[in-house]
Amino acid sequence: MLNHELKALLTKLKLHGVVTSLSANIDAVYSNKINFEEALIDACNTELLIRNSRSVDRLIRGANLRYAHARIDDVNFEANRIGLTQQSINRFSECTWIHNHKNMNLLGSTGIGKTWLACAFATKACSKGYKTKFFKYFEFIALFEKAVDNTIDKQLIKKLMTFDLLIIDDFGLTSIPSAVEGILLDFIDNFSMQGSLLITSQFSYDIWYEKFNDPTIADAILDRIIHNSYTFEISGDSMRKIGSSDEIATL
Known part of the structure; x- marks a missing residue:
């Protein structure tokens, strides 16, 4: 049994993994089944885990x-959908594209599972230590609308620069307000050099351009997004016909 004083000290130091491991191994140490160094290595590894x-x-x-529960390992490849392969999903789950500041765009009709897949990539990114944030399209644009004439909200936009991956879900449901386009261009220009975007959309790229008021700004923003992106164009049956996103692995 682990010494009570030692256990109390380790607990006070919040070394709960060390406590768990040593408690399990201490008898083996005393009986010379394993040496102390081996027990300590196991304790450190447990703490790190x-x-x-x-x-x-x-x-x-x-x-x-x-969908915080979404995981790449749960992607459903048996559904009747075109544009996804296990090989490509596994490849991008390595998150090298995030390390290289590339973007990913998931295109397809509503219900095809784009949001779930975006969240699955996001949880994988988190597992590799990448700081991630999910936004619905309306929420993302609203941040920039508030920041146009408000210094405090401009600081919130600057905080977005601290993220490695930003997800914009359902891009293009409405047109982008003209007042937002300038500050959005400035943000995308800076963020593209140090972070990655994951965008889901029901619309093809040519429709994306129509969501802007100023075609010059549209070209500048979308050039930085699209030409630095990997694209999944997904088609097939709506996953909502199969069941709830919370009940099944929709993608």
């Missing part, structure tokens, strides 16, 4: 994902 798990959980909670 627990800390990493907590860190990932914090990142996922902070991402405010619509």
Whole structure:
């Protein structure tokens, strides 16, 4: 049994993984089944695993994902959809595209599972330590509308620069207000050099251009997004015909 004083000290130091591991191994140490160094290595590894798990959980909670339970391992490849392969999904789940500041765009009709897949990529990004944030399109544009004439809200926009991955879900449902276009261009121009965007949309790229008032700004913004992106064009049956997104792995 682990010494009570040692256990209390380790607990006070919040080394809960060390406590768990040593408690399980201490008898084996005393009986010479394993040496102390082996027990200590196992204790340190257990502590690191627990800390990493907590860190990932914090990142996922902070991402405010619509489907925080979504995981790449649960992608449904048996559904009748075109544009997804297990090979491509596994490739992008390595998150090298985020490391290289590339973007990803998921295009397809409503109900095809774009949002779920975006969240699955997001949880994978969190598991690799990437700071992530999920926005519905309306929420994202609203931030920039508030920031046009408000210094405090401009600071909120600057905080977005601290993220590694920003998800914009359902891009293009409405036109982008003309007052927002300038500040949005400035943000995309800066963010594209240090972060990645994951955008879902029901619309093809040519329709994206129509959502802007100023064609010059549209060209500048979308050039930075599209030409630096990997694109999944997904088609097939609506996953909502199969069941609730909360009940099944929709993508």
